[in-house]
Amino acid sequence: MSATEHEVHEGMSNEDESSSNAASNVSRFSVINEVNKAHHAANRKRVIIRVWTSRWNKSFPGEDVGHISLDVGGVYMSFWPAVPANPKNSIFGAPAEFKGSYEEDLKEEGREPEITLCLYSLNVAAMRTEFREIHSKVKSGKYKGWTVVGNSLLNGYGGGHSCSSLAYEVLKAGQIYDLITSRFSSSLSSAPSPDGLARAVFAAKKGENKNYAKESKSVPEFAGETKLEDFPQNNPRTGLVGTGKLAPVPKPSCALL
Numbered sequence: 477m478s479a480t481e482h483e484v485h486e487g488m489s490n491e492d493e494s495s496s497n498a499a500s501n502v503s504r505f506s507v508i509n510e511v512n513k514a515h516h517a518a519n520r521k522r523v524i525i526r527v528w529t530s531r532w533n534k535s536f537p538g539e540d541v542g543h544i545s546l547d548v549g550g551v552y553m554s555f556w557p558a559v560p561a562n563p564k565n566s567i568f569g570a571p572a573e574f575k576g577s578y579e580e581d582l583k584e585e586g587r588e589p590e591i592t593l594c595l596y597s598l599n600v601a602a603m604r605t606e607f608r609e610i611h612s613k614v615k616s617g618k619y620k621g622w623t624v625v626g627n628s629l630l631n632g633y634g635g636g637h638s639c640s641s642l643a644y645e646v647l648k649a650g651q652i653y654d655l656i657t658s659r660f661s662s663s664l665s666s667a668p669s670p671d672g673l674a675r676a677v678f679a680a681k682k683g684e685n686k687n688y689a690k691e692s693k694s695v696p697e698f699a700g701e702t703k704l705e706d707f708p709q710n711n712p713r714t715g716l717v718g719t720g721k722l723a724p725v726p727k728p729s730c731a732l733l
Contacts, residue, residue: 526589536590542670598650606649628646644668655683
């Protein structure tokens with residue numbers, strides 16, 4: 477092979493190698509792009525439920541009466557009294573405020589939540605709509621604001637909200653009952669609590685995981701999520717974790733238990 481032929485052959489080999497590397501890079505970037513798309517899609521659909529449990533929770537002991545917040549596809553939902561609670565305003569309504577971030581709740585609670593669970597099958601758009609409506613009614617004064625009894629029969633279903641009743645209404649709008657059995661309805665709608673909602677979300681998470689398994693899909697992961705095996709077994713009679721009983725509240729905070 478002459479020097480000229482050698483140079484031509486070497487040039488062609490380099491071009492082939494460059495083309496092969498380029499094709500490999502395109503393929504690798506395509507895979508990364510698809511993974512990123514799936515990740516972003518999961519984030520948009522992800523609902524993070526964080527529960528600061530009550531002092532009466534035997535499985536995950538917390539403090540006071542507890543608190544619950546939702547992160548619905550990046551929209552944070554957390555409801556608090558804007559003034560110290562007392563026996564009067566706890567029932568008849570107190571000025572309320574919405575916390576706009578997880579960090580604000582951490583500051584208020586002074587600790588990480590005892591339970592963190594994520595759901596990916598809820599109707600995120602409907603949940604955001606429900607939250608906007610509640611937010612608007614609170615800000616306009618149509619609701620009394622924050623009340624320890626929440627949006628319940630005790631205040632005529634419309635007198636106000638607790639952190640739990642707000643979370644319950646938003647989760648219900650997202651069709652959480654499609655993932656769990658109807659027996660939860662009466663136990664939650666009468667007086668939702670952080671502990672009670674945690675039990676319902678736990679059941680919904682199990683239902684969602686079964687759906688993923690049926691469709692041969694992998695369950696999305698979220699750092700810090702509470703493992704399902706950490707929960708006690710369901711009560712066969714009620715379908716709830718533990719006894720499902722409500723404990724008395726000696727001192728109201730942000731939710732009724």
